Amino acid sequence: MIWNKKEKTPEQLERERQLEIDRHINKTKNKNTDGAKTHGEILRDQITEALETYDKSTSSILLSSFTAGLEISFxxxxxxxxxxYLDGRVDQEEIFKSISLVYPLGFILVVLGQSILFTEQTALLTLPVLNKKRSFPxxxxxxxxxxxxNLLGGYFMSLVLVWLGPRLGIFEHFVVETIALHVTHGTIPVVFVSAVIAGWLMGLLSWLLASSRDTISRIVMIFLITSVLAFAGLHHSIIGSIEVFSGFLVSDQISFFDYLEFQSTALLGNAFGGAIFVALLKYRAFVFNIGN
Structure with a gap:
């Protein structure tokens, strides 16, 4: 008598495929003599770190992200x-380019202080969903x-800095207005694509940071990536929120609608860049290397 072997359902095949992926991720070992992490090791560490964030309480996440909004305001x-300081001494275009030298400070404070910043966490938090450890909702x-x-922390610091700057004599409101107008001068498609690239770079920053625990190396990587954002004028939704919201507070040339339009576009672009171009591509690159 010949017995017909029962065919596996698509759900069973998918479950077996997922188990195979997890097995390859978990068995990944470093074979490099220079100590550099492999693709699989970085992916494993990123998923583990992301799961720890998922398991935190709502209060902890809100407080940490609020802190990040405060810190990036520096x-x-x-x-x-x-x-x-440079106004009137240097051409305006040169000032905006040289701003890239000081722009990274807030990011360094946030990342080394391990506060939760949206753009740095976008790709990270997407990985457990791709790995079917957490759901999309x-x-x-x-x-x-x-x-x-992040936004609440930024709003608070916007109010503080807009009030404090002129009183300390370190900047005037026209500076806040000028920076806000510079950030919002692009059309919606331009801001979106710019934000996609910025989100892509921030996602790559998170990936690169997972490959090193040396503080100096991490500072250098943060400085390089974020200074590129400033020098190229790419749109970052959190620091950009502070820039444009502050401009709304002091200038009649920036309406609340202008702020909402910019903010929603930048957020979508950053999320798309981090989730698709980093999380999905890095994850699929590893999965495709696993034999069917």
Missing amino acids: SFLLLCTFYF SMMRLWGLVIAG
Whole structure:
């Protein structure tokens, strides 16, 4: 008698495929003599770190992301101070290019302080969803909490710095207006594509940081990536929110609608760049290397 072997369902095949992927990720070992991490090791560490974030309480996530919004505002403080100091001495275009020297400070404070910044976490938090360890709705919920905390922290610091700057004599409101108008001068498609590239770079930064635990190396990587954002004029949704919201507070040339239009476009672009061009491509590159 010949017994017909029962065919596996698509769900069973998918489950077996996922188990195979997890097995390859978990068995990854470093074979490099120079100590550099392999693709699989970075992916494993990124997923582990992301899962730890998913498991944090709502209060912890909100407080950490609020702190990130406060800390990244120090970049805005330096931008305004730097611009005010050079205004009238250096051509405006040269000032905006040289701002890239001070722009990274807030990012260094956030990343080394391990606060939760949306653009640095976008790709990271997408990986457990691709790896089927977390659901898409849970990722969207976490994104929402992080964005809310980042923006609230930025709003608070905008109010403080706009009030404090002129009183300390370190910058005037025209500087805030000039920076905000510079950030928002592009059309919606331009801002979106620019934000996609910025999100891509920030996602790559998270990936690169996972390959090194040396503090100096991490600072150099943060400085290089974020200074590129400033020098190229790419749009970052969190520091950009502070720049444009502050401009809205002091200038009648920037309406609240202008702020909402910019912010929604930059957020979508950053999210797309980090999730698609980093998380998905890095993850699929590893998966495609696993035999069917």
